[in-house]
Amino acid sequence: MRRSPSSPSSARCIAGLLLSFLVPGSLGALDTTLPDGSADSGGAAPRHEISARPSPRQRLADVWRYRELLGNLIRKELKVKYKNSALGFLWSLLNPILYLVVFWVVFDVVLGSGIPDFPVFLLAGLLPWNLFSTSLGSATSSIVDNASLVNKVRFPREILALAGIGAALVHFCLQALVLIGALGVFGFAPAWEYLPVVFLALVVLLVLAAGLGIALAGVNVYMRDTQHLLELVLLAWFWITPIVYQYQLLADKLAEKSSLLLLNPMLPIVLVFQRGIWNHTATGPTSGGRLAGAVESNGVLPPDATLWWYLRNVLIIGAVAVGLLAGALWLFGRLEDNFAEEL
Amino acid sequence: MAVAIEVDTVSKRFRLYQEQVQSLKERIIKGHVPHEDFWALRNISFDVKEGETVGLLGHNGSGKSTLLKCVAGILRPTSGRIVASGRMASLLELGAGFHPELTGRENVYLNGSILGLSKAEISRVFDDIVAFAEIEPFIDNQVKHFSSGMYARLGFAVAVNVDPDVLVIDEVLSVGDEAFQRKCINRIKRFQAEGRTILFVTHAADTVRQICDRAVVLDHGRMVIDAEPGIAVRAFRETLLERDDVATDTDAEGDADGSGSERRRTLKIRITDVVVDYPDPSRRHLLPGESLAVRVRYQAAEAVDEAVFGVAVYDIKGDNIFGINTELLDLAVAVPTGEGEVAFCFDSVPLLDGTYFLTIGIHHPGGDPVFDWVEQRHTFEVVNPGRTDGLVDLGARVEVRGATVAAATK
Numbered sequence: 203m204r205r206s207p208s209s210p211s212s213a214r215c216i217a218g219l220l221l222s223f224l225v226p227g228s229l230g231a232l233d234t235t236l237p238d239g240s241a242d243s244g245g246a247a248p249r250h251e252i253s254a255r256p257s258p259r260q261r262l263a264d265v266w267r268y269r270e271l272l273g274n275l276i277r278k279e280l281k282v283k284y285k286n287s288a289l290g291f292l293w294s295l296l297n298p299i300l301y302l303v304v305f306w307v308v309f310d311v312v313l314g315s316g317i318p319d320f321p322v323f324l325l326a327g328l329l330p331w332n333l334f335s336t337s338l339g340s341a342t343s344s345i346v347d348n349a350s351l352v353n354k355v356r357f358p359r360e361i362l363a364l365a366g367i368g369a370a371l372v373h374f375c376l377q378a379l380v381l382i383g384a385l386g387v388f389g390f391a392p393a394w395e396y397l398p399v400v401f402l403a404l405v406v407l408l409v410l411a412a413g414l415g416i417a418l419a420g421v422n423v424y425m426r427d428t429q430h431l432l433e434l435v436l437l438a439w440f441w442i443t444p445i446v447y448q449y450q451l452l453a454d455k456l457a458e459k460s461s462l463l464l465l466n467p468m469l470p471i472v473l474v475f476q477r478g479i480w481n482h483t484a485t486g487p488t489s490g491g492r493l494a495g496a497v498e499s500n501g502v503l504p505p506d507a508t509l510w511w512y513l514r515n516v517l518i519i520g521a522v523a524v525g526l527l528a529g530a531l532w533l534f535g536r537l538e539d540n541f542a543e544e545l
Numbered sequence: 546m547a548v549a550i551e552v553d554t555v556s557k558r559f560r561l562y563q564e565q566v567q568s569l570k571e572r573i574i575k576g577h578v579p580h581e582d583f584w585a586l587r588n589i590s591f592d593v594k595e596g597e598t599v600g601l602l603g604h605n606g607s608g609k610s611t612l613l614k615c616v617a618g619i620l621r622p623t624s625g626r627i628v629a630s631g632r633m634a635s636l637l638e639l640g641a642g643f644h645p646e647l648t649g650r651e652n653v654y655l656n657g658s659i660l661g662l663s664k665a666e667i668s669r670v671f672d673d674i675v676a677f678a679e680i681e682p683f684i685d686n687q688v689k690h691f692s693s694g695m696y697a698r699l700g701f702a703v704a705v706n707v708d709p710d711v712l713v714i715d716e717v718l719s720v721g722d723e724a725f726q727r728k729c730i731n732r733i734k735r736f737q738a739e740g741r742t743i744l745f746v747t748h749a750a751d752t753v754r755q756i757c758d759r760a761v762v763l764d765h766g767r768m769v770i771d772a773e774p775g776i777a778v779r780a781f782r783e784t785l786l787e788r789d790d791v792a793t794d795t796d797a798e799g800d801a802d803g804s805g806s807e808r809r810r811t812l813k814i815r816i817t818d819v820v821v822d823y824p825d826p827s828r829r830h831l832l833p834g835e836s837l838a839v840r841v842r843y844q845a846a847e848a849v850d851e852a853v854f855g856v857a858v859y860d861i862k863g864d865n866i867f868g869i870n871t872e873l874l875d876l877a878v879a880v881p882t883g884e885g886e887v888a889f890c891f892d893s894v895p896l897l898d899g900t901y902f903l904t905i906g907i908h909h910p911g912g913d914p915v916f917d918w919v920e921q922r923h924t925f926e927v928v929n930p931g932r933t934d935g936l937v938d939l940g941a942r943v944e945v946r947g948a949t950v951a952a953a954t955k
Contacts, residue, residue, distance in 0.1 A: 278647065357659055
């Protein structure tokens with residue numbers, strides 16, 4: 203195994219930095235400065251204003267404080283989903299396998315996509331996309347689905363949306379493990395130097411899903427059409443993102459305006475996964491002798507893309523996602539005022 | 546004493562949409578959705594001090610549940626502030642958040658973390674929770690197989706074991722069987738003894754008298770009174786009657802919201818005065834076993850073929866001790882236009898020490914319609930010169946066998 207010695211630690215480092223940015227005080231002594239009075243300050247009971255609307259920063263701190271609940275809700279979601287089903291967690295693997303077979307037959311066998319190792323290429327893009335779309339789907343309906351809880355108990359409600367995303371993440375990890383195992387068996391190796399960026403892209407994807415999911419969850423309480431509309435939007439979004447076809451096909455159609463593609467925040471993320479996992483330049487023992495740039499020549503991925511190009515795009519989307527999350531928390535805080543009345 | 550909950554000029558507005566359907570299409574086409582403003586709460590202010598138990602009284606639609614939800618942090622007030630100190634637990638529904646597919650054990654942990662407990666904290670009180678709920682053998686069964694009683698007990702057990710400084714309770718105590726209710730009341734009394742603060746909603750006046758230090762009465766989203774339980778309960782019953790007065794004049798149909806305790810007064814016969822005649826006019830009380838007369842003076846605006854005059858006696862806790870009316874005595878009373886008097890004469894009142902409240906009513910046979918009604922406004926006093934204890938003199942004597950008895954020496 204060739205492994206760049208710095209990559210795992212740098213990935214952790216990036217994740218740590220991002221987390222500390224997202225969760226104020228997560229590096230500091232959060233537990234002693236709780237606004238909600240559950241800290242053991244010893245002396246007089248701390249006073250807190252129940253009627254105040256917390257700031258987005260405050261909301262994140264609350265979510266952090268309730269992280270144990272988040273874990274429990276994710277566990278509940280998974281347990282309930284596969285209770286009384288014989289195959290249990292296998293179902294979460296069957297879904298991408300079915301997609302794989304259908305798309306492979308249609309796009310590779312029938313239409314002849316010309317993409318080498320099409321199944322790997324497809325799964326590299328499909329798994330993050332599935333994570334994104336199931337996250338959004340379950341987050342959007344999360345508040346409405348848990349009406350009885352929202353009506354009766356006080357807790358940071360965005361946790362419900364995050365729990366949906368968390369459950370999707372667990373499925374994603376399982377699928378990814380199987381994918382990585384399969385790749386290992388068939389002798390494919392990922393692009394090691396790209397893996398930190400892949401990991402970063404995964405975090406950005408989650409932040410993006412959290413931002414959109416929390417906002418949509420709040421809106422859905424007042425306009426139930428949201429969840430149905432979302433299904434259509436996600437379907438269209440899937441097809442305008444190059445997951446089952448080459449990036450270059452789309453770029454060629456837009457010619458000079460191909461930078462417009464980057465308006466789709468999922469595009470850079472999917473591209474990074476494809477570049478890192480599918481990694482056609484450095485595949486397996488049989489293709490090990492290929493020239494670097496072989497991928498670019500067949501036009502599947504952007505031709506002149508460097509590691510820096512991928513990283514830059516992911517960072518831009520990351521910045522947008524963080525802004526979106528802040529905005530979503532602000533919006534959610536306003537919508538939350540009357541949840542108990544609307545449900 | 547420090548203030549545990551401070552409610553400061555809290556108002557809550559709801560938007561009532563004329564059409565139930567709130568589709569995106571309509572919002573986009575019309576730009577806005579027509580709505581009416583409805584103020585569920587208007588400028589409510591009161592404090593609950595640490596260690597106090599305060600009841601929120603009000604009929605259906607008075608805003609008491611909305612206020613409780615605002616205090617519990619579930620709804621956010623439109624204006625005003627609510628400040629609390631210490632850990633607060635709210636009990637708005639027993640077992641809210643239980644998932645039927647999960648086992649009792651899993652639900653306890655899930656529910657505990659919803660209420661803000663860590664896993665370690667829940668593990669520490671887990672046995673107490675199971676013991677209180679009395680479901681040891683079933684704790685690893687799915688909750689969907691639980692009886693409603695087990696469900697309620699488990700829900701209550703989790704909430705009270707959160708170890709809150711402030712407990713906010715909705716009308717959850719009305720569920721479950723009598724044994725469970727008594728258990729809950731006992732647990733709440735233990736909370737009180739431990740100096741914790743409780744705010745709870747009810748429309749059972751008896752409960753307020755039993756466990757509250759104070760009560761706040763709401764009517765149509767406004768605060769009527771913030772007073773001791775006895776006074777508050779009286780004010781609460783009066784608001785029902787006052788409300789109906791207005792209702793008969795203006796909007797009789799609209800206000801009949803089906804609340805069972807409502808009594809509409811037609812005032813065809815009006816109670817003008819109630820006089821309590823003590824046996825000895827020189828003192829304003831009677832001794833146990835003495836006689837008493839309650840004279841009800843009335844004015845009839847029109848002749849009524851058949852009217853029922855009734856009186857009920859309540860003790861200070863609000864328990865009904867005695868009630869009688871002319872219908873129960875098989876007396877048909879025809880009332881002509883004009884004034885008159887009906888006297889209820891009690892030859893011997895066996896009550897012991899205390900102040901007793903009288904409720905006077907005049908109504909049609911069967912109880913509907915009510916001509917006039919005065920709820921616990923008039924009282925009489927009993928002074929017990931002896932050393933017997935309790936509510937009623939049961940006239941006991943003692944027989945002793947196999948022991949010698951002599952008058953106790955002091």
